[in-house]
Amino acid sequence: MIAEILIFLVTTLLFYILFVYKKTHYFFEKKGLKYLPGIPMFGNMYHSTVGTKHYLEDLDVVYRAFPDEKYVGLIEGTSPIVLIRDPELIKTITVKDFDHFVNHKQFFDKDIDPLFGGSILMMKDDKWRDMRVTLSPAFTGSKMRLMMNFMSEVSHNITDYLKEHLSEEIHADDLVRRYTLDVIGSAGFGLQVNSLRDKNNEFFEIGMKLFTFDFQQKLAFFMSAECPQIAKLLGIRIFPPKVMNFFKDIITNTINYRKKNNVIRSDMIQLLMEASKGTLTDSSVDKNDVGFATTEEALKPRGDTREWTEDEIIGQVFVFFAAGFESVAGVITMCIHELALNHEVQEKLYQEILNHQQTNETLSYENVTQLKYLDCVVNESLRKWTGAIFMDRVCNKTYELPPPRKGGKPYLLRPGDVVYNMVNLIHMDEKYHPKPEVFDPDRFSDENKHKIQPFTFMPFGMGPRNCIASRFALLEIKVFIYDLVLNFKIAKSKNTSDPIRLHNNDFNIKAMGGTYVKFEPRSTQ
The missing domain is CATH 1.10.630.10 (Cytochrome P450)
Structure with a gap:
């Protein structure tokens, strides 16, 4: 009975991991955003998470994979992030249209880590x-x-x-x-x-x-x-x-x-x-x-x-x-x-x-x-x-990014979406x-x-x-x-x-x- 329960729990967990993995990839694919396939639960950050590379080195692989793109998809763990690699677009997000991107990603909760949070x-x-x-x-x-x-x-x-x-x-x-x-x-x-x-x-x-x-x-x-x-x-x-x-x-x-x-x-x-x-x-x-x-x-x-x-x-x-x-x-x-x-x-x-x-x-x-x-x-x-490393920003109201490349389609950011300005x-x-x-x-x-x-x-x-x-x-x-x-x-x-x-x-x-x-x-x- 215990063995059957364990098998059920492990199987359920594996299916959930694969579901999240595929969901993140589909998230970028349906919006026409280029990305590198990640590893389930780790995304594109496997090496830095397990300690075999510096965090920047994992980011660099994604940044350099598509040199003609203004922005690309980054899978950080199970989270889809838009990695911004174009200086003019960084200027737009951090200065011109700052009112759409006022806040940082919530890394520390005030109730748990009150000093940082x-x-x-x-x-x-x-x-x-x-x-x-x-x-x-x-x-x-x-x-x-x-x-x-x-x-x-x-x-x-x-x-x-x-x-x-x-x-x-x-x-x-x-x-x-x-x-x-x-x-x-x-x-x-x-x-x-x-x-x-x-x-x-x-x-x-x-x-x-x-x-x-x-x-x-x-x-x-x-x-x-x-x-x-x-x-x-x-x-x-x-x-x-x-x-x-x-x-x-x-x-x-x-x-x-x-x-x-x-x-x-x-x-x-x-x-x-x-x-x-x-x-x-x-x-x-x-x-x-x-x-x-x-x-x-x-x-x-x-x-x-x-x-x-x-x-x-x-x-x-x-x-x-x-x-x-x-x-x-x-x-x-x-x-x-x-x-x-x-x-x-x-x-x-x-x-x-x-x-x-x-x-x-x-x-x-x-x-x-x-x-x-x-x-x-x-x-x-x-x-x-x-x-x-990057300037993270959370979109707080619907915002349309210009096409990532010539001939591409605009990318619609919704409230809660995260961008990393490199x-x-x-x-x-x-x-x-x-x-x-x-x-x-x-x-x-x-x-x-x-x-x-x-x-x-x-x-x-x-x-x-x-x-x-x-x-x-x-x-x-x-x-x-x-x-x-x-x-x-x-x-x-x-x-x-x-x-x-x-x-x-x-x-x-x-x-x-x-x-x-x-x-x-x-x-x-």
Whole structure:
């Protein structure tokens, strides 16, 4: 009897899997959209799901399969996605017709993961718009000028440490994540953390747990993305409660302490405390855009600002931590790796930084834009190794895409349909960036950057839903690279991989085998 029940259940499950598999294929076929057949339950993402390839590599196969299409079908697990690969169409979706594509795909449910689910990343419609308008003054130039002091202090701590360890091979992945964590600790949470001196501090260990997905977390993420209702019913959490509670306690205690003792510190918590009361404003006319990749705010206030609860503000501080820690760390680490492999680029950058240092003595918000080649190096790192991957958008009202090819038929999107506007793959498409595998900062020189086609360089997204903290991220990158190159030659070591390949079994941007380098003292030091 038990055997018969098991056979029935397994047979039913197999039929269901095949039904969903065929249904997704038929979904694209009846609309005339080209696609690659997937594997049941995995779709086109089998290799990245089981950990044999990076997520980007699975996407790249689909992106390159039909080079003449403006968009193609992507099967992500059991979900049909429209993968947008045409820059003009990306512009239309993210900017011109943004009102049809306001929201992100719901990766995190507020009831299960309240910090991520309640953040601006997952907010929808008017609530998202109100939060965006509320927060935007916290990320303007005048506020970033104050934040830069925290970055410089942490960066100097790192260079002092490296001067004591010049003979050692350095694991840059670990080094950089300690830098970005200390910056977020100081600029975001008001904490003085030195993660190189206190390697096992709780703030660092909890932060790493947030981005080191084990099998159980990957399964939870898969369930949340593919079966959100079942995941919610089962109470499946992607992030352990211990991690979430740690951050919530830090933020809550800091806010309560400052309110009680009337403490004011020019960091992100302070700015968001002001934002929660509707008192955060910015009258600055500062036009310093920090760099070529800086995004601009597209939304304007419309009357009274909404007042936010403490829990809603906690969610914004948390997502600021998550984005500022791992995403920025990935770009900096890859930049260090590229500089170790490209000696001529590094030496050209060093000469610019040395001349700047001799003229200005210190790096400041006012003079950072003088470093033209540093901006080029950072932009090229963002082109090759940005963590954005794609700009996901959910259609909220019926919308007709133009034909995917000449002679094709328009594609009708209905409410709830998801599109992925590709970022990394367009950055690495030779159609838009010749010899994309070559690390060539001169692509972004004043003489050449006008050649970059609009919407083919989008490291911080595009349109009203772009990255609100692009200035913070760019400053965080530039401060650290400036100090490293000024003080050290970044040299290959025995474990420096060349060429760089992405580490599989990971969503984040990391080199296969890690990034290992040596920091050698400059002759002038």
